[in-house]
Structure formats: C-alpha cells, structure tokens
Amino acid sequence: MLYRPLSRVFSLTAALLAAAAPLAAEAPKKYSQAQDMAYGAVLYEYFQGNYFDALSTLLVARERDAIKVHSDNAALIEGGISLGFGLRQRAATLFEQQLQNSDGDSETDARLRRVAWQKLAELNYLQGDWPLAAEQLQKSGAASESGLELNLALRRGDFAAAEVALKAKSLSLEQRVLGNINLAAALAREGQLSAAAARYTQAAKLARRGDDSKEMRVLADKAYTGAGYAYALQEQHSEAMEAFRQVRLQTPWARRALLGLGWSAINSGQYKAAVDALQYLVDNHGDSAAAREAMVALPYSYEQLQRPGNALAAYHSAEQHYHAVLTELEQLQNSIALTEFAAADGVAQRYGWLQLAEAPPLVQDNRRYLRPILQSDKFQLRLSELRDLRQLSQVIEAWQEKLPHFAHLIDARAQRHQTIVENYHSAQFDQQMQIAEQQYHQLDEFLGRIEKDRDGLALLAAQESEDSEMLSLLRRAEENYKVLEKAGRARESQGKTLARARGILLWQASEDYHHNLWQQRKQLLKLDEQLHQAERQRRNTDLVARRAPQLNRLHAQVSEAGPQLSAQRAAITRAADLIEASIRKDVIAELQRERSQVQQYMAHSRLAIARLQDAAMQAGPAAETQEGGEDE
Numbered sequence: 001m002l003y004r005p006l007s008r009v010f011s012l013t014a015a016l017l018a019a020a021a022p023l024a025a026e027a028p029k030k031y032s033q034a035q036d037m038a039y040g041a042v043l044y045e046y047f048q049g050n051y052f053d054a055l056s057t058l059l060v061a062r063e064r065d066a067i068k069v070h071s072d073n074a075a076l077i078e079g080g081i082s083l084g085f086g087l088r089q090r091a092a093t094l095f096e097q098q099l100q101n102s103d104g105d106s107e108t109d110a111r112l113r114r115v116a117w118q119k120l121a122e123l124n125y126l127q128g129d130w131p132l133a134a135e136q137l138q139k140s141g142a143a144s145e146s147g148l149e150l151n152l153a154l155r156r157g158d159f160a161a162a163e164v165a166l167k168a169k170s171l172s173l174e175q176r177v178l179g180n181i182n183l184a185a186a187l188a189r190e191g192q193l194s195a196a197a198a199r200y201t202q203a204a205k206l207a208r209r210g211d212d213s214k215e216m217r218v219l220a221d222k223a224y225t226g227a228g229y230a231y232a233l234q235e236q237h238s239e240a241m242e243a244f245r246q247v248r249l250q251t252p253w254a255r256r257a258l259l260g261l262g263w264s265a266i267n268s269g270q271y272k273a274a275v276d277a278l279q280y281l282v283d284n285h286g287d288s289a290a291a292r293e294a295m296v297a298l299p300y301s302y303e304q305l306q307r308p309g310n311a312l313a314a315y316h317s318a319e320q321h322y323h324a325v326l327t328e329l330e331q332l333q334n335s336i337a338l339t340e341f342a343a344a345d346g347v348a349q350r351y352g353w354l355q356l357a358e359a360p361p362l363v364q365d366n367r368r369y370l371r372p373i374l375q376s377d378k379f380q381l382r383l384s385e386l387r388d389l390r391q392l393s394q395v396i397e398a399w400q401e402k403l404p405h406f407a408h409l410i411d412a413r414a415q416r417h418q419t420i421v422e423n424y425h426s427a428q429f430d431q432q433m434q435i436a437e438q439q440y441h442q443l444d445e446f447l448g449r450i451e452k453d454r455d456g457l458a459l460l461a462a463q464e465s466e467d468s469e470m471l472s473l474l475r476r477a478e479e480n481y482k483v484l485e486k487a488g489r490a491r492e493s494q495g496k497t498l499a500r501a502r503g504i505l506l507w508q509a510s511e512d513y514h515h516n517l518w519q520q521r522k523q524l525l526k527l528d529e530q531l532h533q534a535e536r537q538r539r540n541t542d543l544v545a546r547r548a549p550q551l552n553r554l555h556a557q558v559s560e561a562g563p564q565l566s567a568q569r570a571a572i573t574r575a576a577d578l579i580e581a582s583i584r585k586d587v588i589a590e591l592q593r594e595r596s597q598v599q600q601y602m603a604h605s606r607l608a609i610a611r612l613q614d615a616a617m618q619a620g621p622a623a624e625t626q627e628g629g630e631d632e
Contacts, residue, residue: 046077055081095120114140122148130155147175154186162186173210177203177219184226193234200227204246221251228260237268255281255290262297266304274301286321287368289594295321296601299608312612315605322602329595332366333588339363341583342387342576357387363587373590382579389576396569403562410555417551436534440527447520454513474501 042061045054058078079094095116117140125133125148134152149168153161166179184199200223207220224246231240241264247257258281265274278298285291299314339362357380363370373379450458478498484490 042077046081051081092120116140118148125151147171147179150179151182154182157186157190159183159187173206174215174219177207177210177216177223180206181219181223181226184223184230188226188230188233193230197227197230197234197236197239200224200230201243217248218251218253221247221253221257225253225257225260228257228264232260232264232267235267237264240264241268241270241273249280249284255285255288258285259290259294259297262294262301266297266301269304271301271304274298275305289368289371289597292322292325292598292601296604296608299605303608303612308612308616312609312616315609315612319602319605319609322598322605325598326595326602329369329591329598332362332369333591333595335362336584336587336591339584341383341580342390357384359383369594370587370590373586379583379586382583386576386579386583389572389579393569393572393576396565396572400562400565400569403558403565406558407555410551410558414551414555436527436531440524440531443520443524443527447517447524450517450520470501471505474498474505478502 039061042054042058045051045057055078058081062078075094075097079091082091082094117136121133121136121140124130124136130152133148137148137152147165150162150165153159153165162179162183166176166183171179180199180203184196184203187193187199188196204220204223204227207216207223210216224243228240228243228247231237231243241261244257244261244264247253249258258277262274262278262281265271265277275298278294278301281288281294282291282298295314295318299311299318302308302311302314339360341360341363342357358364359374363374367374446458481490481494481498484494
C-alpha cells in the first residue's frame, strides 16, 4: 500500500497546532483571534492549502520581525511545511528549538513535546531513518501507545520485542491486524514459515472478527493470501489451498490467490482443482502477471490429467499470447524512451505541489506490465519530485518573462522622477516662487498701511465690486474737475455732486471696512499656504532626489536577477533530467524483467509443444484418434 507522506506532514502540523492551541488559554491573556497580521495571513494561506505562499509569507514576516505574539505557532507551521518540501534538517532544527524552549512542566508543554516527538518519529520512519525514529519515539514517551514501536522492532529483527509491542492494549484493531501481517512477513523473510503462517492466520481471524468494512475485508484477503503461500512453501498444500479459498474473487488479492491455489493443487496432485483455478484466472484476469504464469501451469495440469490435446491447445494459446505480449513490450519500451514523465502543461499549478503526481497516460494504460513499479513508494516520490521541479521551472520562466517589464517600469519611474526633479529645480519655478513671495509681501504691507490709517477707500479700491468701480470713476471725475477748475470752467454744482458722491462712497467703505479687510486677509492666508505648500513640495522633491540611488540599486537587482534565474533554472533542469532519466531507467528495467520472464514462459511453451507433437507423431494415428475421443 502506498503511503502519502506529504498529507501526513501537514496533518502533523495540524496536530501540533492543536496541541499548542491551549497555550493561549493558559497564558495570562486569552486571544480569540490572531494578534499579528502577518501570522493571520500565514494561517489563511496554510488552511487554503497554499503551502508555498504560506511559507513565503512566513519567511518574509520573520525577516521583518512581524510575528511577535504567535512566534511559537509560526515556527511549528514553518517546520511542518518545511517537512512537506523535503527540508528535513530545517524542520528538525525548528522542532528541536521549540521543544527546547518548552520546559515540560505544564500539561500543555508535555502534550506538545509528546506529539512533536511522536510525529517526527513517524516521519523519519517513513523516510527510512529508523535509528533516529526509534530515538525520537523514546523521547516522546508514547512508545507503548504507537504501532510504530512494532515496526521498528521488525526493522531491527527483534521478534521478541515485536511480540511485546503487539500485545499493547492501546493498539486499535486495525493496528493489530496490520501488526500481525507485518510480523508474519518479517518471519517469512527469515525462513520461519510455520510461525509466519500462524501470524497470517491470526491476522485474518482478527480482521474477520472486526467490523465488516471494506478495509477489514481487504486485510483479511491479504492475510489469507500470505498464509497460503507460507503453507505452500512448507509443502502443506492442503492447508495452503484452504487458505487461498478464503480469498474473495472480487478482491485485489484474487489473482495471487488463484495462482497460489493452482500451484498448490498441482503440487498435491489435485490437477482438476488446478485446472479450475488456473482457467478462471486466465479467463478473468488474462492481462495480469499471474495469468501469464498460469498459462504455462494450466497446460501442464492438462498433461497430468492425460489430456494432451487440451494441453497442446493451451500451449499454443499461451505461445500466441506471449508473442503478442513480447511485441507489445518492445513497442512500449521504445515509447517509454521518448516519454516525458512530467511534461510541462504551460501553467505552473503552484497549489498542486506537495501532492502525489500521476504517471503519464502511457504508463497508466500499461499498468498490467508496470504494476510493481507503480506501487513503489520510491517511484511515486521521484515522480512527484520531478513534477514539482518542472512546475518550479515554469515559475522561474514566468519570472524571467516579467524581468524586462520590471526593468521598463523602473526606467519609466526613473524618467518620471527626473522630470519632476527638473521641474522643481528649474528657473521658471524659482521665478514663480519669487513673484509669489513679492505678491505676499506687497499685500502684507498694503494691509498693514490700511489698518494703520484705517483707509476704507483704499481697501474698497482693492476689492472687485461695483463700489470699487464707482470709486474709480469718482477719482477720474475729480481729476477732470481739477483740470476744469484751473481753466475757470468748473461749476459749483459739479463740485457739490462730486463731494456728495465721495461722501457716499466713504460711508459705504466705512460700513464694509471689516468685511473687506477680512477678505483681503483670507487672500493673504491663501497665498501664504500656497507658498508653504510649494516649499513642502520642494523638500519632498529633494527627498526623492536623495533616494534616487534606490532606483539604481533596484535596477541593478533586476539585472542581476536575470543571470541568477537562468542559473537556477539550469540547475533545476539538470536535476529534473537526472530524476527523469532514473525513472525511465527503472521503468525500462521493469519492462525488460517482464520481457525476460515472458521469454522464459514462451521457451517453455514451445518446448512443451515440440515434446507433445513429437509424442503424438511417435504414437501414430490410432493414438491421436483415441486421444481425440478421450478429450471429447
């Protein structure tokens, strides 16, 4: 059964977070929500399954020291995601640091330490580092509560310790069944077939006594199949046949059980039972490896039943089948040599990382020949790693395409910056500033004189209104009156009219004096604010000018990123090519192994055909007629 280590990694993180959650309740202050925005963003990406973005956000936040309240939980998340990305040393360092920071006195700290060590032990066991897994399991203090102790004992070959671990009351029924199956397999590898058969039988009985779930029925089938082969290797063929008959025909183990039943029947002389089992296997699972082996065992059974005609027909059928298989295997091997095992699809599915990859359609469609390697954890992990490298190469390629745009944006910003600086440092701007300052000082002095002399008419003249126009007309009329008066042509009535008009305007100016003065003061304040704003803008421009080297550095970084990305992509491509070559080599080796096996079957079939034909020729026509009658 394939395990899914990456899903286990992230369930580990969830378990650690669950263990760490009560820390908030025991702290002096209880939080109902994330107190650090960066930590909240990390949690959002993490629980969305966007582990790459979560890790990136977390690393950036750590560089900026943006996570203060939830630093412990953040470290746990980083450790879990690091494990998912294969950064085992980094993850171990983070977990070690967190576990060392916990004094272990409180119940929560003890639970956190227990879960951390136990999950780390499970992960290292899956990675094949059994000594480290054993050490971490002991540190957890939960060795008696985990089925991992049994598996570690089996890896050490310590069957006595495995027996003790199997009796732990904390083990679930499923763990007991699997434990007995694993112990039986280990005993069989050591040649202790009798003990192995007993353990397989015990596992099958436990599975039968359990719930009637699909998983338990499959485990029972697996246990009965193992027991059958253990008995068969001890030449206890009756017991083997009985065990094989317990396996359901609709189970994945049916093909191996039918083949084992056929050979056990042959070895015990029950050739009719062998024919029944082998013929059913060939008819219903003809594309399987077990059926290909059955095709040479079936005609042998016919021979033993003294039915040479049936045997010869079965051998011919087997030969034709093997010839077709060899042709197909040769074509498949040629196609595999050109197959991309993780072809780029043009879209980098970043959030699809850390999931097991699917084999190419060509491999999937020919699983009847490649089932052993498809069920290999090593193959699945390498295929996932290859897929992730291809996708990462796509991400880098996308960044390479963006770099010219970034450079263009930086250049445009630099040009805009230069234009702004030049505008605010030009002679025209300075001249405008001087004119504005002069206007301000003139207005300020004018208002000072107005307030000192309380000259309402002067203030009125500065306004844009009908009264100011009347005052302008009055002043021109008075000037004309003076000219007429010097010439002796002025009349007294004209002078009285002008005096009356001046009096009216003077009275109006007195009435509107404060209003008009306030309007002028507003204009002065507005002009003052414009001067200050212009000065602030100048200072900001000077600040931007001083920061100009940052744009240069940014442009330099973008320029440097190009070769760096090219080098990284080249390194990723080399690594991916090596992995793909390794996968292709193993697949081709599996095909060659299958081809060699089929060639042996074909050679055996052809030899048997020649032998039967030779025997028929020596026996003569009478024997052939008699044989035909018997076969009928």
